[in-house]
Amino acid sequence: MKGEVMRRTMVVAAVLLMGAGALSAQRPLVVTALNLTAQSRGSQSQAVLPGDVLQYQLRFTNQRQGDVRGVVFTNPVPAGLRYVDGSAGADRQDVTVEYSADSGKTFAATPMVTEVVDGRRVQKPAAPAQYTHVRWTVRGSIAPGAMVTAEFRAELPK
Numbered sequence: 001m002k003g004e005v006m007r008r009t010m011v012v013a014a015v016l017l018m019g020a021g022a023l024s025a026q027r028p029l030v031v032t033a034l035n036l037t038a039q040s041r042g043s044q045s046q047a048v049l050p051g052d053v054l055q056y057q058l059r060f061t062n063q064r065q066g067d068v069r070g071v072v073f074t075n076p077v078p079a080g081l082r083y084v085d086g087s088a089g090a091d092r093q094d095v096t097v098e099y100s101a102d103s104g105k106t107f108a109a110t111p112m113v114t115e116v117v118d119g120r121r122v123q124k125p126a127a128p129a130q131y132t133h134v135r136w137t138v139r140g141s142i143a144p145g146a147m148v149t150a151e152f153r154a155e156l157p158k
Contacts, residue, residue, distance in 0.1 A: 050156055058073050061146070097135070
């Protein structure tokens with residue numbers, strides 16, 4: 001991505017809905033990316049440069065007739081970028097944010113990694129730069145027509 005033009009950001013995001021029935025909506029989840037650094041320097045260019053910070057926003061809209069429960073967003077930190085510590089959040093109080101440092105296999109508020117120290121394998125908290133995925137879990141229900149917005153930031157290392 002260094003020095004390349006970012007014409008369209010493709011981010012894989014999964015939304016899991018627990019309960020009966022599938023969503024009949026065509027696009028209940030929209031993922032967008034904004035280069036905050038380019039915007040702040042007044043650039044119209046879509047190039048992502050070393051040190052640029054991108055804000056990823058996931059917006060889910062309940063397009064069903066009734067409430068939905070068990071909504072989970074999972075989004076990878078794009079390859080080549082690093083998660084910005086403390087940047088993940090949502091616009092609702094009932095959303096839990098968790099992270100993965102093992103390509104989305106496991107999630108925790110503070111994911112652990114195994115390191116070898118003095119010949120022994122020890123578990124240590126992963127550094128935010130090691131996060132590979134971010135997951136948001138909505139604990140409550142989402143009313144028909146209501147939206148939930150989640151976001152995080154990632155940086156292209158210098």
